[in-house]
Amino acid sequence: MTASTPTDTPLIARIPGSKSITNRALLLAAAADGVSYLRAPLVSEDTIAFREALTALGVRVNATPHDEFWEVVGLGRGPSGGADIWCADAGTAARFLPPFTAAGHGSYLFDGTAQLRARPLRPLREALERLGAKTGSEGGGDLPLRIDADGLDGGELTVDGGLSSQFLSGLLMAAPLLRSPLTVTVRELVSRPYIDMTMALMRRFGAEPAERTPGVISLPADGYRATDLVIEPDASTASYVFAAAAVTGRTVTVPGLGRDSLQGDLGFVEVLRTAGARVEIGEQSTTVAGAPGGALRGGFDVDMGEISDTFMTLAAIAPLADGPITVRGIGHARLKESDRVEAIAQNLAACGVETESGRDWITVHPGPVRPARIACHRDHRIAMAFSVLGLRHLGLVLDDPSCVGKTFPGFHGELHRLFPDHAPLPPADTP
Numbered sequence: 161m162t163a164s165t166p167t168d169t170p171l172i173a174r175i176p177g178s179k180s181i182t183n184r185a186l187l188l189a190a191a192a193d194g195v196s197y198l199r200a201p202l203v204s205e206d207t208i209a210f211r212e213a214l215t216a217l218g219v220r221v222n223a224t225p226h227d228e229f230w231e232v233v234g235l236g237r238g239p240s241g242g243a244d245i246w247c248a249d250a251g252t253a254a255r256f257l258p259p260f261t262a263a264g265h266g267s268y269l270f271d272g273t274a275q276l277r278a279r280p281l282r283p284l285r286e287a288l289e290r291l292g293a294k295t296g297s298e299g300g301g302d303l304p305l306r307i308d309a310d311g312l313d314g315g316e317l318t319v320d321g322g323l324s325s326q327f328l329s330g331l332l333m334a335a336p337l338l339r340s341p342l343t344v345t346v347r348e349l350v351s352r353p354y355i356d357m358t359m360a361l362m363r364r365f366g367a368e369p370a371e372r373t374p375g376v377i378s379l380p381a382d383g384y385r386a387t388d389l390v391i392e393p394d395a396s397t398a399s400y401v402f403a404a405a406a407v408t409g410r411t412v413t414v415p416g417l418g419r420d421s422l423q424g425d426l427g428f429v430e431v432l433r434t435a436g437a438r439v440e441i442g443e444q445s446t447t448v449a450g451a452p453g454g455a456l457r458g459g460f461d462v463d464m465g466e467i468s469d470t471f472m473t474l475a476a477i478a479p480l481a482d483g484p485i486t487v488r489g490i491g492h493a494r495l496k497e498s499d500r501v502e503a504i505a506q507n508l509a510a511c512g513v514e515t516e517s518g519r520d521w522i523t524v525h526p527g528p529v530r531p532a533r534i535a536c537h538r539d540h541r542i543a544m545a546f547s548v549l550g551l552r553h554l555g556l557v558l559d560d561p562s563c564v565g566k567t568f569p570g571f572h573g574e575l576h577r578l579f580p581d582h583a584p585l586p587p588a589d590t591p
């Protein structure tokens with residue numbers, strides 16, 4: 161072992177499957193010709209919503225009793241017959257499914273919770289209209305969204321991914337189902353690693369997207385072939401146990417997340433390295449070892465625009481560091497389950513921590529953390545990020561612990577299993 165290699169006996173974390181990979185794989189399997197197998201899928205509110213939406217679209221998804229794998233009987237084309245589609249809180253459902261239905265036939269009405277209705281959808285709708293889709297809004301907002309589908313021709317399309325990369329991912333995944341090839345030119349783009357994930361998974365299902373010039377993606381209209389896919393643990397979820405290692409001085413290993421991961425959010429461990437943790441990204445696993453006593457180095461500035469789901473994991477523990485930490489590039493994090501920049505600033509203020517923030521950045525100053533009630537805003541990541549800070553016995557209480565169910569229903573149980581001396585027993589209403 162080298163000096164920088166984690167040494168104490170690692171705690172082995174059980175991290176559920178990636179939400180982003182599960183929901184992409186569900187869509188691609190539904191569009192494919194043949195029967196696909198998705199192994200170790202995430203079972204959470206977002207993926208159940210996606211699965212139920214596909215069922216409403218006439219796709220058969222059979223689960224084994226303990227969800228070891230899901231069998232998806234592909235349609236081999238877009239859906240037909242029309243349906244009402246409930247997207248719940250899932251941004252992936254609201255952004256990936258409308259292009260899929262537009263490539264099919266029939267009338268579809270998409271809706272979701274008040275939280276989802278508040279999130280942007282217009283650039284996707286406008287892109288679909290430019291492709292020739294007939295769309296309508298009911299009630300004047302972005303959702304409910306109606307799509308009257310009669311298949312789509314390809315051609316040339318410019319897409320604005322400046323608010324969310326999910327618009328582009330949804331359009332790219334629908335492209336092989338169009339009547340002719342499509343070339344997409346990307347104007348503005350946040351969260352680029354998710355586009356690489358989309359294209360990598362499209363290839364796993366037999367499609368051939370090509371980006372010969374950066375920002376210009378050509379997509380043959382050759383459909384998808386069924387496949388058998390093992391879904392990696394979720395790297396955004398893993399950020400909480402890696403941060404937990406950093407603040408407790410323990411070592412945590414996540415098996416199944418290695419250097420070939422499709423998920424950009426694994427890059428969060430590099431931010432922890434800057435904060436003084438030791439990190440090893442192996443072929444099949446990643447290990448983070450906290451500095452003794454859970455000491456954190458501050459006094460740095462980091463752009464987390466490409467891995468913005470993990471910025472709250474860092475910001476929540478930043479008061480424990482020995483200097484201020486500034487996170488940049490996170491304007492689009494204001495458009496998620498909550499305004500995450502505001503939610504972090506507000507909750508840290510409740511803990512007596514000083515912050516400064518602007519449209520797309522926040523600085524967290526070091527200092528004592530006082531007991532507080534954390535306002536989760538029904539945002540799973542606010543709940544999970546502050547649970548990690550809470551490992552330092554600071555008297556933090558979440559106002560809505562069960563909101564973690566969006567991506568990790570068993571979060572509190574797993575945190576307690578790994579850190580029984582630091583994390584409380586899970587609340588009665590969570591697994």
Ligand SMILES: O=C(O)C1=C[C@@H](OP(=O)(O)O)[C@@H](O)[C@H](O)C1
Pocket residue numbers: 179180181252323324325326329350351354468469492
């Ligand atoms: O494509 C995806 O699976 C996701 C893309 C990201 O959203 P944005 O592109 O809106 O940043 C991320 O925040 C979200 O949790 C999942």
Ligand SMILES: C=C(OP(=O)(O)O)C(=O)O
Pocket residue numbers: 249250251252469496497541567
């Ligand atoms: C932004 C998120 O989710 P969604 O897929 O709903 O966009 C998230 O999980 O942090």
